[in-house]
Amino acid sequence: MLAVRDLVVRFGDRTVLDRVSLEVATGEVVALLGPSGVGKSTLLRVIAGLLTPDAGAVLLDDHDITTLPSHRRNIGLVFQDEQLFPHLSVGQNIGFGLRMQGLDRTHIAQRVAELLHLVGLDTFADVPVTKLSGGEAKRVALVRSVAPRPAVLLLDEPLSGLDRELHDRLAGDLARLLRASATTTLLVTHDHDEAAGIADRIITL
Amino acid sequence: MAGPVERDRAALSRPANPLPRWLVPALAALPVLGLALFYLWPLSTLLARVVQPDSITDALRTPGLGRVLWFTLWQAVASTVLTMLAGAAPAYLLARYRFRGRRALLAIVTVPFMLPTVVVGAAFLALLPNSWHGTARAVIVAHVFFNIAVVVRLVGAMWAVLPHDLSAAARTLGASPLQVLRFVVVPLLRPALWAAATVVFLFTFTSFGAARLLGGPAHPTLEVEIARRATQLGDVDGAAVLSVLQLLTLAVVVWWSARWQRRSTVHFVGNSAPRRAVSARERRVVAGIAGVTTTAMLAPLAVLVSRSFRLGDGWSLHAWRTLGAAEVRPGLSLGIDPLASLFASFRFAAVAAVLSALAGGLSALAIASARRHGKLLDVGLMLPLGTSAVTIGLGMLITFDVAPFDWRARWWLIPLGHTLVATPFVVRALLPVLRSIPPGQRDAAATLGASPARAWLAIDVGHIARPLAAGAGLAAAISLGEFGATTFLTRAGRETMPIAIARLLGRAGELPRAQGFALATILLLATAFIIGVAERQGALDARSS
Numbered sequence: 001m002l003a004v005r006d007l008v009v010r011f012g013d014r015t016v017l018d019r020v021s022l023e024v025a026t027g028e029v030v031a032l033l034g035p036s037g038v039g040k041s042t043l044l045r046v047i048a049g050l051l052t053p054d055a056g057a058v059l060l061d062d063h064d065i066t067t068l069p070s071h072r073r074n075i076g077l078v079f080q081d082e083q084l085f086p087h088l089s090v091g092q093n094i095g096f097g098l099r100m101q102g103l104d105r106t107h108i109a110q111r112v113a114e115l116l117h118l119v120g121l122d123t124f125a126d127v128p129v130t131k132l133s134g135g136e137a138k139r140v141a142l143v144r145s146v147a148p149r150p151a152v153l154l155l156d157e158p159l160s161g162l163d164r165e166l167h168d169r170l171a172g173d174l175a176r177l178l179r180a181s182a183t184t185t186l187l188v189t190h191d192h193d194e195a196a197g198i199a200d201r202i203i204t205l
Numbered sequence: 206m207a208g209p210v211e212r213d214r215a216a217l218s219r220p221a222n223p224l225p226r227w228l229v230p231a232l233a234a235l236p237v238l239g240l241a242l243f244y245l246w247p248l249s250t251l252l253a254r255v256v257q258p259d260s261i262t263d264a265l266r267t268p269g270l271g272r273v274l275w276f277t278l279w280q281a282v283a284s285t286v287l288t289m290l291a292g293a294a295p296a297y298l299l300a301r302y303r304f305r306g307r308r309a310l311l312a313i314v315t316v317p318f319m320l321p322t323v324v325v326g327a328a329f330l331a332l333l334p335n336s337w338h339g340t341a342r343a344v345i346v347a348h349v350f351f352n353i354a355v356v357v358r359l360v361g362a363m364w365a366v367l368p369h370d371l372s373a374a375a376r377t378l379g380a381s382p383l384q385v386l387r388f389v390v391v392p393l394l395r396p397a398l399w400a401a402a403t404v405v406f407l408f409t410f411t412s413f414g415a416a417r418l419l420g421g422p423a424h425p426t427l428e429v430e431i432a433r434r435a436t437q438l439g440d441v442d443g444a445a446v447l448s449v450l451q452l453l454t455l456a457v458v459v460w461w462s463a464r465w466q467r468r469s470t471v472h473f474v475g476n477s478a479p480r481r482a483v484s485a486r487e488r489r490v491v492a493g494i495a496g497v498t499t500t501a502m503l504a505p506l507a508v509l510v511s512r513s514f515r516l517g518d519g520w521s522l523h524a525w526r527t528l529g530a531a532e533v534r535p536g537l538s539l540g541i542d543p544l545a546s547l548f549a550s551f552r553f554a555a556v557a558a559v560l561s562a563l564a565g566g567l568s569a570l571a572i573a574s575a576r577r578h579g580k581l582l583d584v585g586l587m588l589p590l591g592t593s594a595v596t597i598g599l600g601m602l603i604t605f606d607v608a609p610f611d612w613r614a615r616w617w618l619i620p621l622g623h624t625l626v627a628t629p630f631v632v633r634a635l636l637p638v639l640r641s642i643p644p645g646q647r648d649a650a651a652t653l654g655a656s657p658a659r660a661w662l663a664i665d666v667g668h669i670a671r672p673l674a675a676g677a678g679l680a681a682a683i684s685l686g687e688f689g690a691t692t693f694l695t696r697a698g699r700e701t702m703p704i705a706i707a708r709l710l711g712r713a714g715e716l717p718r719a720q721g722f723a724l725a726t727i728l729l730l731a732t733a734f735i736i737g738v739a740e741r742q743g744a745l746d747a748r749s750s
Contacts, residue, residue, distance in 0.1 A: 045373075048373075048377050049376070049377075050373045050376070050377070052483075052484065069376075069381075070373070070376035070377055071376045071377075071378075071379050071380055071381050071382075071384075072379075073377075074379070075377065076377055076378070077373075077374070077377040079370055079373075079374060079475075081370070081474050081475055083368065083370045083371050083373070083374040083474075083475060085371065085374075085375070085389060085393075086393070086473070087392045087393055087395075096375070096378050096380075096388070097378035097379050099388075100375075100378060100379040100380045100381075100384055100388075101379060144378070145377070145378070148378060148379055
């Protein structure tokens with residue numbers, strides 16, 4: 001279970017998060033809804049360990065991880081602008097987390113192929129990420145974060161910037177993928193329909 | 206397939222008010238003539254000397270040559286590796302963080318690169334203990350100090366556009382800070398790292414001033430050896446063979462490095478703006494790197510200045526007071542007059558500044574106005590940049606020794622050599638300005654009744670007045686510090702400051718040494734002042750790019 005207790009984040013004199021608390025049960029998919037500028041992305045960054053809060057705590061399965069560095073948290077984050085590694089191929093991007101864990105090549109290749117199949121990009125392993133379309137890049141970013149089997153998956157506006165048809169198709173894919181892997185997920189969005197379509201529960205910030 | 210859009214574009218790029226056809230040739234005539242006479246001719250004379258098989262075998266068979274080549278190579282490799290390592294921290298700091306004094310730190314790191322090599326050599330003679338003098342490590346340390354700016358500028362420029370979230374993404378995928386560096390940051394910076402390493406290697410492989418002052422007779426680089434053979438042993442053929450050998454080596458390195466660098470440029474998305482240090486630990490890291498860098502960059506210069514005031518165990522103004530006297534003691538002459546060298550240098554610098562501004566201004570205008578052969582002109586006029594100063598000086602020495610071209614004893618050959626070295630920098634400072642002039646401006650002038658030539662005069666020439674002044678300043682600074690070419694062209698009684706400094710520091714005794722430091726201090730201040738003024742005009746970036 002992921003829990004956030006009385007989180008406070010200030011940027012200068014501006015208080016971005018003011019005593020925010022929430023819980024996500026194991027295997028649950030929760031959508032965080034709210035207008036832009038309300039601190040949703042900031043909250044995800046604190047949970048991922050990319051930002052240290054001014055006060056409050058982040059707990060994972062009752063362990064306080066507030067000061068644990070990002071790379072030891074096992075929490076995945078899908079960035080709004082993907083942030084795929086431009087020097088690596090699609091397959092190398094997806095396998096990055098597994099490589100950091102020290103897995104051998106054959107295992108990595110196997111899992112990468114499996115994940116590519118899951119999002120319908122079977123033949124894309126050796127394609128440079130700079131050649132991907134917007135929708136393809138989103139899918140690669142998603143499975144890259146799923147690959148190391150994170151305890152919690154954070155999604156920051158994962159479907160923004162897509163046209164309606166592609167958006168709806170990917171929303172369906174995403175819901176299916178999260179259910180199938182039973183990943184504890186916190187999803188940030190400003191789109192109510194998207195939240196309702198994917199999440200078990202919606203929290204408004 | 207030329208669709209309607211294509212045709213429209215073609216129509217737009219064909220100006221309705223073309224410049225007169227004679228304009229570009231007229232502009233380029235003088236620079237091209239000068240280049241042919243004072244660069245291409247000497248270079249071909251040099252090559253012609255080398256083509257004789259006897260001189261090649263003789264030169265390559267001389268004892269000790271293998272040692273010179275080996276030292277030149279390994280010190281260049283060591284200097285490059287150490288410069289990359291030492292430059293990484295300041296490059297990171299300046300690219301990634303916003304802090305008080307950031308601009309000052311950038312200047313402190315950049316300025317040494319523009320200082321005369323003789324000043325850097327003198328500074329390290331002053332700083333390093335006597336046991337280091339004449340050693341390879343002294344040469345290497347000075348090279349690192351000198352070239353850190355290259356790493357900070359080239360690698361820093363690329364580091365500054367890497368989005369913060371790229372590293373963040375790697376961390377959320379389980380990469381430790383070291384793994385982020387190894388698997389994300391370094392691979393992404395690789396083109397800039399290669400570019401910086403190539404430039405540093407080229408500079409240190411062809412090092413002359415610092416190597417000559419610090420390496421002593423036991424550690425000559427190829428460049429120092431060329432000068433020694435030509436000016437001390439009178440073995441001009443041997444020197445010519447070595448300088449061609451060096452030219453070929455440089456060409457191979459540049460070609461090889463260009464092959465490695467050929468990669469598609471990546472367009473990064475995401476915020477990469479430098480940010481303030483937040484945590485206490487981050488603030489300590491920022492302060493630490495900034496402090497160590499500032500100390501390391503300023504200490505040699507500070508010690509240089511202070512050593513000019515020291516004689517024996519005490520402080521003394523004696524070296525400064527006797528700077529104008531050619532005699533150490535009544536009746537005992539040094540053979541050089543430090544104060545006279547100061548005036549000679551300033552006179553040559555003024556001439557070189559005027560000539561460089563003229564040649565550079567005409568060249569830049571010709572390159573920017575040329576529609577077809579602009580690239581060729583650009584590359585041709587940049588050639589002296591790829592030739593070491595020693596090679597340029599040697600070429601002039603052996604070419605202008607036959608009547609009616611026996612100009613070796615003429616004073617103006619020295620500022621002319623400096624002009625060859627400095628003009629490419631003036632061109633580089635002017636071209637971006639000329640290329641950024643909106644094409645609409647000339648059209649606007651045309652609609653106001655100006656003929657094409659008149660509009661060009663008003664707009665293009667009008668735009669470069671300020672950067673041209675800055676470029677002339679830069680040329681003056683380069684001329685003041687020029688050492689390599691001058692070594693070959695200098696004549697007794699007309700020594701420039703760098704020559705006088707090298708001679709003074711090469712003498713035994715405390716007084717000449719302190720006088721050398723005093724003269725180096727003057728050169729340091731004069732160069733720093735000119736660079737400071739030129740930077741305000743925005744000419745600084747052109748030199749480091």
